[in-house]
Amino acid sequence: MTHPSEPRADDASATQRLRSQLFDLAPVGLCLLVAGQPQLVNRRFARMLGGDGRETELGPSDLLRRWPALWPQLHNMGDEHRVVAFERPGFAAFNGRAFSRPIKALGEQREIITLVDAAQLNWMRFSSDWQARMLALTESMSHTGSAELDLDSGQAVASRGLAALLGHPDLGGVQKAWRLLRWVPQEERGYVASIWAAAIDDEPFEFQHRLQTRDGQRLEVLHRGMVEVSPDGHRRGYMTLQNITAQRAAEQRIQELANHDEVTGLPNRKQLLDRIDAAVHAASWDPRSFALLSIQIDPIDQLSQAMGYGAGDALAMAVAARLKALGGADTLVARVGSGEFALLLGEAESTSPEALQQIARRVIESLARPERLGFAEIVPLAQIGVASFPCDAQSASQLLEAAQTARLGVHGTGEQIAFFTPEITAQAMRRLAIESGLRHAIEREELRLQFQLQIDLQSGQALGAEVLLAWHSETLGEVAPEEFLPVARQTGLIVSLGDWQRETACALLQRWMGQGLRPLRLALNHSVLQLQQPDLVAKVQRSLLSHGVPAHLLGMEVAEQAVMAGSADVARKLTELRALGIEIALDDFGTGYSNLSQLRRLPVDVLKVHRSCVPDVTAASGAVSLTRAIINLAHSLQMQVLAEGVETDGQLTLLMANGCDRMQGTAFSPVVSAATLEAQLRDEPPRLPEHLLRRPRERTLLLVDDEPNIVSALKRLFRRDGYRIITAASGQEGLQRMAEYEVDVVLSDQRMPGMTGVEFLRRAKELYPDTVRMVLSGYTELQSITDAVNEGAIYRFLTKPWDDERLRVHVQEGFHQKGLADENRRLAHEVRQAGEELTTVNARLEKILSSQQAQIDLEEARATQARDMMDLLPLPAVAVDNQGLVVMVNLEAQALFGPGPLLGQNADSALPPSLARLWQTTADAAPDSATLTRIDLTLPGGAWQAQARRFGPASAAGWLLVLNPVAPPTLAGATAHG
Template identity: 45%
Template sequence: MPQRDAALTMLEAGALSAGPERALREVLDRLGPSVFAGLLDADGVLRYANQAALQAIGAAPEEVLGQRFETTPWWQACELSQRRLQQALARASRGEASRFDVRVATRRGTTLSMDFSLLPLYGPDGRIAWLIPSACDVSDRERAQRQLRLTRHAVEQANDALFQVGPDGAFRDANAAACRLLGLTREQLLRLRVPDIDTQVDDTQWPQRWREMCERGSLRFETSLRHHQGHEIPVDVSVSLVTSDGETFAHVCVDDLRDRRAAEQRIQRLLQFDELTGLPNRQRLFELLAATLQTGAETAVLVLELDRFKRINDGLGLHIGDAVLREVAQRIATPLRSTDLVARRGGDEFVVVMPSPSGAAMDVAQALLDTVARPITIGSHEIHLTCSVGIARSPADGDRAETLLRHANAALEQAKRLGRNQVSVYTRAPHDDDPQRLALETALRQASRDEQLELHYQPQVDLVQGRIVGVEALLRWQHPTLGHVAPDRFIPIAEETGLIVPIGDWVLRRAVEQAAAWQRAGLPPLRMAVNLSARQLLQQDLARRIEGLLAASGLDPRRFGVEVTESMLITNFDQAVQHLRALRALGVEVSLDDFGTGYSSLSYLRRLPVDVVKIDRSLVPDVTAPAEDVSITRAIITMAHQLQMKVLAEGVESEGQAALLAANQCDQMQGWWFSAAQSAAAVETMLREGRRVDPALLGRRSRERTLLLVDDEENIVAALRRLLRAEGWRLLSATSAEQALELMARHEVDVILSDQRMPGLTGVELLRRARQLYRETIRLVLSGYTELQSITDAINEGAIYKFLAKPWDDEQLRSHLREAFGLKEMADQNRRLDREVQAANRELAELNRRLQTLLSAQREQNEREVGSREAAQELLDAVPVPVFGIDDQGLLVFANAPAQALFGLDGSLLGGPADEHLPQSLRPALDGEPLMQMHAGRRWWAMSRPLSGSARGRLLVLLPQAGASK
C-alpha cells in the first residue's frame, strides 16, 4: 500500500457520506477568499469547488462540475501549469501528494500566482476515494521576492560602499563598491572584521562602539580605512541598526571623501587667493585686515590702481595684460616687510596692509610709484605704466575693515583727480563722509511713513524647464523730489539707524500678501524670496512672526523663502542656525545669498540649514571666461549638490552665461538677461503669458552624444568629421588645447579624441586638465607620435582611456569611439542608479521613522484604553446597585459586584447569551420598557438604556424602591 503520510482517510471507500461531505464542504467554503479548494474523484473529475475558486472564474457549480480538472477554466492560462497538474494527478493515483507553484486564470483575464497542493484521500478499504486540490494566493510573496532581487541588484550597483556587520564586528556582506574601495575580493573582505580596516577602532574598542550604536540606533562619523596596499582612505560612515527575525546587525554606508576633500581644498584656495597672481583675494583681504585691526595696533591701508591699464588689454591682448599684472604683483611684494600684506582686490587694483607707524606708509607708497614706473618687458613689448595710491590709517580714519578700505578708496579717487601717478592721504570731509546723509536719513523716515517704498520682483528661472519658479522681492524708493534712490544708498542708512527693522517687517508683510494674491489667482506656482537683514535674524520671534503672516494670508509655506548672507550668519552663528531651522520646519526655503564673497568657511556651509546656494554675480562666468573661472563655478555647483542643496546664479547678464550655467548643471538663475526687477503687475503678465527661456538654450540637458575632436591640423579634423558624420553624434572640433577647453566650458562633452603634439599644451596635458575639470569624460589620444613614457603615465593615472595610432583604420576607430560612448553612458546610468538608491534609502528611512511613531502612538492609545476600562470596571463595582452590560449581539459582557451577588452569578457566565443567563422576569426590560420586579424580598425598578459612541449595546440597571420589605 502506498505511503499515507500526506494523505487523509475517510470512513467509507466509495464515496463520502452525506454528513461528512457536507461538513468538509463547509470547511472548504470557509477557508477565505484567497484559498481555492475542491474535491476530485479518483479519476480526476471535479465533483466540488469552494466559493472562492468559483468566484475567481465567475462560474456557477454546474458549469465546471463533472469536467476533467485539467480542462476547467482555471488551467487555461498557462500550459506549464496544466502539465504540472497532469503529472500531479498521475502521482496522486499512486497515492503521492504534490505541491508546486502554478498560474491560475481569473474571470478578469489576469492570472494569480498560487501555491497548489493535491492530496489523495483514502477510504477504510485503503483505496483512493477522493483527491483534494487546494491553492493559496502567493502573488504578494512573489512580488516581494522580485522587489528583493531588484533591491539587491541596486545595492550591488551602488557607487557607495555598503557593508553588513555583525555584533562581533565581522563583515557578513559587502557590495562590489566596498571591495573596490579596499582593493579586496569579496571572499577576502568577508574574512575580516571592522578593527582590521578602521584606523580608529581596535579589538578593545569595538564592543563599546557596538553598544553605542545599539543605544542610539544609528551613527554618523568620519574615519579612515586601510587599503590592502597600506594607504589610508578618509571616509564618511553612516551606520544604522537593523533587527530582522530576531537577528541584529549593522547596515554601514561608506562614502569615499578623497575627491570631496581635494575639491574642498581647491575651492578653499580659489575662494581665498587670486588665481592669476597668487595673492590673497578680496575675501581673504577682509579677513586678514579685520584680524589686524582687532589687535588695536596702528595700521595703514594703501590702495594701488594702475593708471589707464585698459589700453594694454585692448591694444596688446589679455594675455599680455595678465603677464603685466603678475609682474606688478611681484614688484609690489618685493620691498615690503614680512609682516605686511599684499592682496589683489580685483582687476588692476591692489591693496597693501601695513601694521606700522603712519610715517612709513608715505615712504612705501612713493617707492611703489617708482617701482611700478620702471619699464616692463613682456616678450617683444616694452610697457611703461604708472599707478595712483590712496592711503587711510587706523584708528584715525576708522577701526573697521570696510570703513578703512572705503576711505582709502576715497583717497585713491582724489589721487586720480590730481592727475594720476600720485599718492593721496584720506582727509575726512566736514561733519560726515556724505554731506547728504542726514537729509537722506530724514527723508527715509518719512518715506516709511508715507508709503513711498515699494517692492519690485526679479524672476528666478529654472534651468531645466526654463520656466519662472520664483521671484526675489527687492525694495525700491521713488522719492517725490530726489527721484529714484538706489538701494545701496539708503539700505546702509536704514541698517545703521535701526529703520531696517520696521522696513523689514513691512517688506515681509507686503511680500507674503502679494504671493498669497498670486496663489489665489491660480497663477503657476512660484516661490517668493525675501532678503532678511542682520537685525531681523537676531529677533527671537522671527520664525513665529513669519508663521503668523503665512497663516493669516493663507499662503502655502512652500511658496515662501528667505535669503541671508554669510556675513550675517558669522556674527551669531548658533542663533541664526536656530532661526533658519525653525523656518525650514515650516516649509520655508532658506537661501544663502552672495556665496563666495562672505567670510564663512566651508565647514560652516555643511552645518547651515540651507536649501539654495546663490552664487554671487562676480563668480558667474561667460563662455569667453578662462577655464579656471569656469572651474570655480563648477566646483561650487558640485559641492552644493553633494550637500543636497540647489544652486541659483544671480547677475546673469548674457545668453552665454545662461548657457554655461545650464551646461554645468546649475539649477536656477536670475539676472538682467531674462528680466530686471518688475512690478507685481508685470510679473503677473509674464506668468500668464508663460514666459520662459528658449528650450534650445537648455538643450544641453538632453543626452545627445557629444564628441570633441582636437588636432592642430585642420585637414585631420575635417577628415574625422567626414568619417564620423554618419554616426549621428554631435561633433565639436578645436585646433588647439585652449580652444578645446573653451568648448568644454560651453558644452557637455562625452568623449574627447585629441592629437598628442600640438602648440602650447600637448594632447596628454590637455586630457589631464580635462580629467581634473570634467572627470566624467572618456579621453582618447589619436597620434602618430608614440612618446611611450608620457602616454603610459597618462594611461596609468587615468587621464587617458586609450591610445590610438595614426594613420587609423576607419572601422576600428568608429568601434573604439562607440565603445567609449557606451562606457560613458554606463557610468552616467550608474550615477543615476546611485542617486535613486540613495533617495530610496532616505525615503525608506523616513517611512520607517513614521511607522515607528505611529506604532508608539498606537501602543500609548491601547494602554490608555486598557486603563480606562479598568477604571470603569472599578467605578461600576463601587456603584451600590446592580448593573449589567449587554452588547449589540445580545451577549452578557458585564455584571458588577452587586449584580453578581443579587442573582448568584459568576464570571464564567460572561460572554453567553443574556436571555439565557439573566432571570426571565428581567428580559422584558431589555426592550427599553421599565418594569417593577421582586428580588430577594425587595422591589426593584429594572430599566435599560442604549449605549452610543464607541460602545454598542444596552446597559441594564436595577434601582431599589424605598419601603420594600425583606
C-alpha cells in the first residue's frame, strides 16, 4: 500500500508537467499540498522564503525539513486565507498571506497554496488603485468614458467616467451590452450598431455620433472602438467615448466667424464673394443676369468715433434688420465693412435699370427713418452703388468692386443712388492717381502756398491771411484743392501736407520779419486727423522756435465738425496751443454741427462764419436774422466773428451794419500767391476803401418815393434841419441805401413798383430794427397799414398832401426817438461792459482773498509750530514786546515764575526785578542792535544766567529772555519746576 504522502508513479509526469507549465512561470509563490504535506514548490515560493530556487527539485521529505515551521501554518486552511510569519536565516522575517484552493483534478486532499509577500501585496494593491485613479482622472480631464464588451455573452462593464459623462452614477458595473444603446438617440442607434457589427478584428475604428444624457442634454462624442479575439476564439470589444461638444461648437463658431459678421450676424465679404462666385458659375450653364447693391452708411463710422463702438454697433444692427426686412427669400444681405452693406438680388428680381432704381429707392426710404439710440435720433442716410452681371463685371470680385466704385458717382450730385459707368471708373482711377501724386508732391516741390487776406472791419486794415494749399502736379497738371484735399484727408496724407504747410508758413514769416515788413497773422487749416496726432503741440512749438516766429503770428482754423465731435484730448491740445498765443478760429460755423452748450467751453477766439450764412441785402429776412444771431452769440461768448466768402459790397456793408468784426472774400482780396502778398506788404499795406469804412455818425434821413418831384420837394423841406438826406426810387434801392449808410429815419411812399412801402418797411425792420420807419402816402389800404403798425414795422402813418411844419415835427420826433434808443443801447452796452469788468474784478479779488487766507492759515500754522517748539525747550524762555507785555511763556518759564498766569501781564510786575532790568537795559540799545546781554541772578530755583536779545522788525520789536541754570537747582527749585 502506498503512503499518501508519496506520489504515485502516474503522478510524476503530471507533477513535472505542472511545474514546467504553471508553477515556475507564475509571478507568485505556489506550493502543492497533498494531505497537508508539501509535494513541490515553484522558484518564486523558494526565493520568498530565503532559498535559492533549487528547492524546486527537492522531494516532499526534504521540503518538510527545509521549512519545518512553515507547514503547520498552512495546515487545514480550507478556502480561507491566513497570515504567515517566518524567520528566514540571513534575511529579514517573512510576513505575508497564504491562500488555499483545492485542486480536485489532481486527486483528493490536493490543494494549491498561493503565498504573497505583504510588500508585494501592498504594491499590487497600490498599483491597482493607481491605475484605477489614473483612469478616472484621465477620463475626467479628457471628458471621456470607456466600457468593455463581452461580444459572445453580450455583457458590458462601464467605467465611472462613462457614468459621469451620461450623468448616471449607477451605470458602472456589469450589465447587458445592448442597454448602452439606450443612451444613443433613437435615430442613430442603428448607425452605431452597424459600425460595431462591421468592425474588423484587431483593427481600431472611430466615428462621431450623439449621446443623450440623463437630464436630456445631447452631446457630440467621438466614438473609438476595437474588437479583440483571444487565442481560444473569445471576442471582446473595447470602446471610449470622448465628449467633443465644446470642440464642435468652437469649430462651428470659427466657421461662422469666418463667413459671418460678428455684430450683425450677416454674411461677411468672404461669404458674399462665395455666393456671387456660385451665381457666376451657375450663369455659365444657365445664362442669366443678376445685380449687386453696395450700400454705404457713413453715420455708423461717425457714431463709433463720437459715442464709441457700442453705439456704432447698435446702429449697424438696426440697419441690418431693416435691410433683411426688405430682401426677399433669394436676396442675400451682407455686411462688407464697418459702414458698408451689400444686397445680392436673387433670380426673381429684375435687373432692368428701372427695377433696380425702384429697389434702391426702397432701400433709401427704409433707411431714411430715424433710429433712436439713447437720447439721440440718428438717421442712417445711405449712398448706394449698383452694378450688374454680366454687363459691368465678369467675376465676383469685379462685380463687388464695380458696385463700390459706382458709389463715387454719388458725390457732388445731390443724389443717393448711382449706377456703374465707365466714367466712374475713370474717376476712381483719377483718385488713385491723385493719391499717388500726393505721396511725392513734397519731395518733387510741387506744392505752394496761396493766401487770402482777412480784414478788420473797424480799422479797414488787413490783420491776417488764410493759408491755402495749391498743387501743380507734373503728371496731372493743376489740381484744385477741392479735389486733392478730400483724398489727402481720407488717406492720412493731410498730416504730412500740414507739416510742410506749417514749416513753409513759419519760414515765410521769418523772412518777412528779416526784411522789416509788417507780418500778417497766417491762419493754417487743421483737419480732424491732424488734431488727433499726439505730438501736434510739440511740432508747432518746434516750428515756432526753429524759425524764431512769435506765436501770435500763427493762427489755427479747425473745422466745426472736428471740434464738436472730437474728444477731450482735442480740446486739451487746443487749450495748450491757445496758451502759447496762437489764435484759434472755429471754421465753417453754421453748417449744422454745433452744440451750443459745448461751444462756450471750447478754447476758441474767432467764429468763422461759413459763406452760406453771409447774406446780401436782397436775401430773405431769415438769413439776415441768422447772421445777426450768430454775431450776437459770438460777442456774448467773448469771441470775434470772421465772415468768409464775402463777394459784394452789399454783403460787406450788411455785415458791418450788424457788428461783424472781420471779413474774408473776393469783395476785398482774391486768392494771391506768396510773391504778390509780399509785394503788397512792401508797397502799401492793404486796407478797405474809404467809402466802405464807417463814417462819423450824423443824422441820416432816407426818402423813398418813385415820384421825383415829391422827392425834390421833401429834400427842400428837410434841408434846413441839417439832416444828411439820401433818396431812393424803389424799395429795392432803399434796402441798398440802408446797407450803404447808417440810416436813422425812413420816410417812404406806399404805392411803388415792385414792392409796396409797407413791404419795404417790414423788410427794413427785419434787417435794421433800430431805424424809425414812417409812411407818407396818399393811398390808404387800411388792413395792410393796420397790420404793419401792429407789428411795429411802421412808427407813423402820414398822408399826402402834407403840412410842411407838421411833417417836420413828426420827422424831428422820429430822430428824437432814434436818439433815445441809441442812448439806451449805449447805456446798456456800458452797463454790460461794467458788469463784465465787475465780474472780472470780483474773480480777481476772490483769488487775492483766497491767497491771503492761505497765507494767514500758513502763518497760524507757523505760529502754532513755533509755540510748540518753545514749549519743548528745556530752558525757561519769556518773550516781551516793545510795550513791556509778556507775549510768550513756555512751560519751563511758567513753572519757574508761577503759579499765576504770566501771559499778557506787564513784565515789570510779573517778572523778578533783576530780570526786568535786563530787558529794560536791552530796550535802551539801538533799535537795530542785536547785541546779546547776559546777567547772573539768583531765583528760588537756584542760580541762573539770563540772556536777552531783540527780535522782530523795528516797528514791532520785542525781547526774548532765556535762563540757563548755573548750578543744580535746589530741592525747592526742583519742586517748583515739577
